[in-house]
């Protein structure tokens with residue numbers, strides 16, 4: 274009997290247990306989680322993959338959802354998936370600023386072990402309707418589909434801001450008077466592409482993750498018409514019990530064509546004053562924020578993270594948290610870091626809000642898994658919003674004293690090079 278049938282049987286036999294929450298779990302033969310998600314018609318749909326193949330989950334439907342980054346006590350053993358946008362001032366339709374979902378069904382894979390998890394939660398509804406909606410969902414499931422490479426032909430490209438407006442924005446931030454009060458603002462750009470055909474978000478994400486295995490991969494579709502996907506190298510934090518790991522990831526160079534060229538670029542990354550400043554400002558702010566919620570903080574040596582088309586300066590930070598520090602507190606303290614916002618946070622965010630010509634929504638937001646034992650969030654950069662035949666790619670660059678508009682524009686180009694390479698420009 275398949276795991277799905279076993280679940281159905283278990284539900285048909287089930288008597289209402291004590292309490293308000295039940296999670297049923299069945300082992301599954303290995304399957305492509307994105308291929309399975311692609312075939313389903315039920316929403317919301319969520320996919321999250323840890324970097325370096327350390328586990329993934331595909332989830333559909335919702336037993337419950339909340340607009341707070343908090344786990345209620347009566348489901349303290351559950352995992353919630355979701356996140357929050359960049360700021361509550363810039364919102365996308367179909368993407369609530371903060372949303373965490375207790376999925377109806379999850380497929381989780383850890384190494385070679387795959388399991389089907391079904392969640393029932395009847396604190397705000399009744400038990401029987403929980404069972405019945407789950408049975409209906411099981412009946413609507415489709416078998417996994419192949420993730421064939423699509424040929425996506427792009428007919429139009431539009432950058433917001435365009436290059437001329439970008440220059441003006443960079444000049445405003447690098448102006449001496451502005452710099453007196455605000456040392457860093459991360460400016461960003463939306464590149465809107467029109468495809469001649471419908472784009473499949475799961476197939477595109479699959480292609481993307483194959484070239485960036487050392488990134489966190491994600492997909493959020495709260496409705497059938499809007500899909501937010503990406504492959505991000507940036508961890509906001511990993512918390513296991515009271516231990517926290519985070520990082521300052523900022524400062525960018527492209528990869529070199531040869532080992533020698535690549536090493537030269539790495540050398541620049543480690544020694545260029547402007548790049549070091551970009552990273553140092555992130556580090557300083559994270560350390561200041563963490564000191565409010567931690568008992569102890571430590572730093573690794575600064576190093577380089579190499580990606581498919583880019584390399585970044587990265588410094589890992591460890592902390593031992595105060596006993597009362599919650600994920601809600603951590604998100605508030607850390608997000609958005611100066612890697613995507615700027616510093617001081619208040620004036621940098623005010624500049625972005627007043628001057629950026631499009632809403633960031635969940636781009637540069639915090640996305641991940643919330644649970645009592647362990648939580649992990651990534652920063653939703655290197656991302657795309659897909660709506661029918663429209664693909665919006667997002668990229669930002671940290672602007673500090675010494676940033677050059679032309680070079681920063683090139684940095685944006687490097688940052689969208691991987692998803693662009695998966696599409697065909699006409």
Ligand SMILES: C=C(O[C@@H]1C=C(C(=O)O)C=C[C@H]1O)C(=O)O
Pocket residue numbers: 459461507522523524525551585612613654655667668669670671672688
């Ligand atoms: C904002 C983005 O990336 C951030 C900006 C970087 C930079 O300016 O060097 C590097 C990594 C991230 O901190 C993005 O990719 O959209």
Ligand SMILES: [Mg+2]
Pocket residue numbers: 523524525551670671684
């Ligand atoms: Mg930069």
